[in-house]
Amino acid sequence: xxxxxxxxxxxxxxxxxxxxxxxxxxxxxxxxxxxxxxxxxxxxxxxxxxxxxxxxxxxxxxxxxxxxxxxxxxxxxxxxxxxxxxxxxxxxxxxxxxxxxxxxxxxxxxxxxxxxxxxxxxxxxxxxxxxxxxxxxx
Numbered sequence: 001x002x003x004x005x006x007x008x009x010x011x012x013x014x015x016x017x018x019x020x021x022x023x024x025x026x027x028x029x030x031x032x033x034x035x036x037x038x039x040x041x042x043x044x045x046x047x048x049x050x051x052x053x054x055x056x057x058x059x060x061x062x063x064x065x066x067x068x069x070x071x072x073x074x075x076x077x078x079x080x081x082x083x084x085x086x087x088x089x090x091x092x093x094x095x096x097x098x099x100x101x102x103x104x105x106x107x108x109x110x111x112x113x114x115x116x117x118x119x120x121x122x123x124x125x126x127x128x129x130x131x132x133x134x135x136x137x138x
Contacts (some may be wrong), residue, residue: 005069009133013065013126018058019095020125021118036111065126069135072127078134086127087120094119 025033038044047053068089072082095116102112 002066003064003071004073004135006133006135007128009096009130009135010062010065010069012133013129014058014061014126016129017061017065017122020121021057024118024121029118032110033114036108036114040107040111052117061122064122064132068123068126068129073135076132079131082134083124083127086123086130090120090123094123 034045068086071089072085075081075085077085098112098116098119101107101111101115
């Protein structure tokens with residue numbers, strides 16, 4: 001099933017996404033995200049299990065990038081076509097799933113929007129790495 005995936009590209013994309021998440025949530029949108037989180041959930045984020053949450057985040061990122069690599073490999077895309085496919089996957093699956101958070105879980109548009117923007121950036125970065133580091137023909 002995973003034959004032909006460029007695992008080096010997957011590893012590089014995972015590292016880049018972890019760095020992106022650290023910079024995005026740690027510095028760029030930290031105050032706005034914390035305020036939106038608190039307003040939406042009525043409490044501040046609980047960071048007492050940060051190491052566990054970050055570890056789970058890495059595993060989820062590996063799954064996401066591997067899935068994106070698998071899908072784009074099956075589609076035969078390379079280069080910018082993979083970035084386009086990543087955008088489509090984000091829109092049809094991630095965006096719609098996160099929109100449910102807004103609609104049914106009463107999260108603020110700010111919180112969902114900040115999270116959606118991060119996810120969009122993640123898919124585009126992963127798509128760029130996978131697209132410009134294509135797997136060898138199997």
